[in-house]
Amino acid sequence: MPTELERVGVVGAGHMGLGIATALALGGVTATATDTAPEVLASVPIRLGANLERAVRSGVWGERAAAAARDRVVMCRTLEEAVAGAGLVLESIPEDLPAKQVLFARLEGLCPRATILATNTSSLTLVGVGARMARRERLIGCHFLNPADAMPLVEVVQGPETDPEIVDAVMDLWRQVGKVPIRVRFDQPGFVANRLIQALTREAIALVESGVASVEDVDIVAQVALGPRLAATGILLQQDLGSLDLLLTVAAALYPHLQNGAEPLPLLRELVERREVGLQAGRGFYDWAGRDPATVREELAARLLNVLRGLGGRARPGPYAARDLASGREER
Known part of the structure; x- marks a missing residue:
C-alpha cells in the first residue's frame, strides 16, 4: 500500500x-x-x-x-x-x-x-x-x-x-x-448499486400495492430465490447461462407490464405521510413495535457477516465467483 x-x-x-x-x-x-x-x-x-x-x-x-x-x-x-x-x-x-x-x-x-x-x-x-x-x-x-x-x-x-x-x-x-x-466510469445519480436497488424496490412495492403478493412473500422471493442465485452468478452472467434469445422473448412479453413510473408509488407516499417510516418509527412495511432499533441493526449486521462468510469470507468475496466461472477458473 x-x-x-x-x-x-x-x-x-x-x-x-x-x-x-x-x-x-x-x-x-x-x-x-x-x-x-x-x-x-x-x-x-x-x-x-x-x-x-x-x-x-x-x-x-x-x-x-x-x-x-x-x-x-x-x-x-x-x-x-x-x-x-x-x-x-x-x-x-x-x-x-x-x-x-x-x-x-x-x-x-x-x-x-x-x-x-x-x-x-x-x-x-x-x-x-x-x-x-x-x-x-x-x-x-x-x-x-x-x-x-x-x-x-x-x-x-x-x-x-x-x-x-x-x-x-x-x-x-x-x-x-x-x-x-x-x-x-462517470458521475450519475445512484451510481450502480442504488439504481439496481431502486429498480427492484419499485417493482416490489408495486406488487404489494396491487395485491399480487404480501410484503412477507415478496421478501421471501428475494431471500430464497433471487439472493442465492445473484450471489453465485450476478445478473448478466446468469442470463448468459440461460440464453439471450430467451431473455429477449421474456423481456418483450414482460417489460410492458413492469412498473416504470417516474414518481414514487402511492403506497410509499401514504406510509411516509402516516409517519410509518420504518424501524426507527416502530412501523413501516413491517410492524416493529417493541423492537429496539440498535438491537435489530446489530442482528442484521451479524447475519450479513455470516452470509458473506458462506460466500467465501473477506479474502474471497462472492463477486469473484461469477468472474471465475466465466473465465473457467475455479476458486480453491
Missing part, C-alpha cells in the same frame, strides 16, 4: 462513518475520525467495540486482528487534527449539498495539494459536491453500503475532472483492505 494512503481521515463518525473507519482499521490502515457532535464522538468506543466483537463472533476476523484494529481508529476533536497527515480524506456527513460544498471547500484549504478528497454521497453528483472547489481533479466518490464494515462493495466514482491515477490508487487501497471496489 502506498505510504501516503496508510492514514485516512474520516469526516463524520456516525453509523456509516464509523463503519468505514472500522473497515479501514481491520485492513491495516489508520483511520482518524471526527464529528461535529460531541455525543457522537463520545459514543465511538462503545460502537467500535460492538463492530469488532461482531466481526470476531462471526469468524471473519480473529481477536488479535480486532485488537490491532481498535488501536488504529483514532478519534479527533477537530477537523484539522483528523486530516493532518492523511493521504485520503473521506467525508461521511448527512446528504446535505450545501453542507458538503462548504466542507470540501474547507478541506481543500486545509489539506496539501496531493491529498485525495472523497465523498461517500449516495445520491448527489460529484459535480455538485465539488462546486466550490478550485481543484476538482482530486475529488472522487467512494460509496459504501450499510453496514460499511461488513458489506464488501465500494463504488469508486470518477467525476468529469477526476485524475484517472487517483481512481487507480483508491481502487488499490480498497482492494488491499479487503473490499471489492468497482469503477463507476
Whole structure:
C-alpha cells in the first residue's frame, strides 16, 4: 500500500462513518475520525467495540486482528487534527449539498495539494459536491453500503475532472483492505448499486400495492430465490447461462407490464405521510413495535457477516465467483 494512503481521515463518525473507519482499521490502515457532535464522538468506543466483537463472533476476523484494529481508529476533536497527515480524506456527513460544498471547500484549504478528497454521497453528483472547489481533479466518490464494515462493495466514482491515477490508487487501497471496489466510469445519480436497488424496490412495492403478493412473500422471493442465485452468478452472467434469445422473448412479453413510473408509488407516499417510516418509527412495511432499533441493526449486521462468510469470507468475496466461472477458473 502506498505510504501516503496508510492514514485516512474520516469526516463524520456516525453509523456509516464509523463503519468505514472500522473497515479501514481491520485492513491495516489508520483511520482518524471526527464529528461535529460531541455525543457522537463520545459514543465511538462503545460502537467500535460492538463492530469488532461482531466481526470476531462471526469468524471473519480473529481477536488479535480486532485488537490491532481498535488501536488504529483514532478519534479527533477537530477537523484539522483528523486530516493532518492523511493521504485520503473521506467525508461521511448527512446528504446535505450545501453542507458538503462548504466542507470540501474547507478541506481543500486545509489539506496539501496531493491529498485525495472523497465523498461517500449516495445520491448527489460529484459535480455538485465539488462546486466550490478550485481543484476538482482530486475529488472522487467512494460509496459504501450499510453496514460499511461488513458489506464488501465500494463504488469508486470518477467525476468529469477526476485524475484517472487517483481512481487507480483508491481502487488499490480498497482492494488491499479487503473490499471489492468497482469503477463507476462517470458521475450519475445512484451510481450502480442504488439504481439496481431502486429498480427492484419499485417493482416490489408495486406488487404489494396491487395485491399480487404480501410484503412477507415478496421478501421471501428475494431471500430464497433471487439472493442465492445473484450471489453465485450476478445478473448478466446468469442470463448468459440461460440464453439471450430467451431473455429477449421474456423481456418483450414482460417489460410492458413492469412498473416504470417516474414518481414514487402511492403506497410509499401514504406510509411516509402516516409517519410509518420504518424501524426507527416502530412501523413501516413491517410492524416493529417493541423492537429496539440498535438491537435489530446489530442482528442484521451479524447475519450479513455470516452470509458473506458462506460466500467465501473477506479474502474471497462472492463477486469473484461469477468472474471465475466465466473465465473457467475455479476458486480453491
